[in-house]
Amino acid sequence: MKKAIFLFLIFFFVQISAQEKLMFWPKGEMPNSKILASKTKKKKILAELKEPELFAFLPPVKERKQMSVIIIPGGGYSKLTYDEGAFQIAKWMNTLGISAFVLNYRLPTSSDLVQREIAPLQDIQASIKYIRKNAAQWNISPNLVGVVGTSAGGHLAASVSNITTDYTDLKGDWTSISTIPDFAVLFCPVIDFGEFAHKGSRESLLGENASAEKITEYSMQNRVTEKTPPTILFHNQDDTAVPPMNSILYYKAMTKNKVKGSLFIFPKGGHRFFVTDKDVLSENWKKLCSDWLETISNK
Secondary structure, three states: OHHHHHHHHHHHHHHHHOOEEEOOOOOOOOOOEOOOOOOOOOOOEEOOOOOOEEEEEOOOHHHOOOOEEEEEOOOOOOOEEOHHHHHHHHHHHHHOOOEEEEEEOOOOOOOOEOOHHHHHHHHHHHHHHHHHHOHHHHOOOOOOEEEEEEOHHHHHHHHHHHOOOOOOOOOHHHHHOOOOOOEEEEEOOOOOOOOOOOHHHHHHHHOOOOOHHHHHHOOHHHOOOOOOOOEEEEEEOOOOOOOOHHHHHHHHHHHHOOOOEEEEEEOOOOOOOOOOOOOOOHHHHHHHHHHHHHHHHOO
16 A cells, blocks of 8 residues: 555656657758757756757646746756756746746757857747747747746847847748747846857857957847847846846847846846745845736736
């Protein structure tokens, strides 16, 4: 009897912790690939990915709002730190009634790519199209799809917020679906590839000898326009990996272009924003973010 109960509990916890994995590129239509084998590293850090994937975290139907987010993990564009920086945030979003999809995207350091710097952007653009196209099956709105990015994932979230060229090469009814998210949440994002750059992210995405033109092009404060979606930014003053000036430059560009949003810089916390943080000040990001998302959902 005890053994049966034990097995039931194992099955129960496995069921509630398991998430649906979605392969969002239509079969045979993923661009920019040499179709090589994938490689992974242990400890929940993904180093190379043959094909990107989405993990769906869905709140109960009765509690589900129309809003959804795609969460983009960081890792300096050389790995994906998707556990605390993505899965935990997805589960927290579910407590707000928000559906969350964690994107494991192809890394520019992958040996499978033809053109390194556009692969992550292709994957986030395709995933936004996929969620909008299939929104009805999850009972969410195709017009309330946001992106949440941490560190280098913040750079990718800012990139898809501002780069209007569709790099997916998807045809047919896919072409009419926008790749621009409806809003963005950025945690200690990599924005600048110049003076305040996280050099590891820049070198992984653009290579060690990137031209001045490429550095300017991929510094996302230079890409903000009046059409940039509403964005909230969180950073810590003592972040030595990605200086808070990255968020300041982006918010300054938002203000110049009259883009709605907010910026919060906390005195300490380093290069992280975790759901489990207990700092008396920085843990307030959850309340601030929740309230801001509520204003977006009521627009």
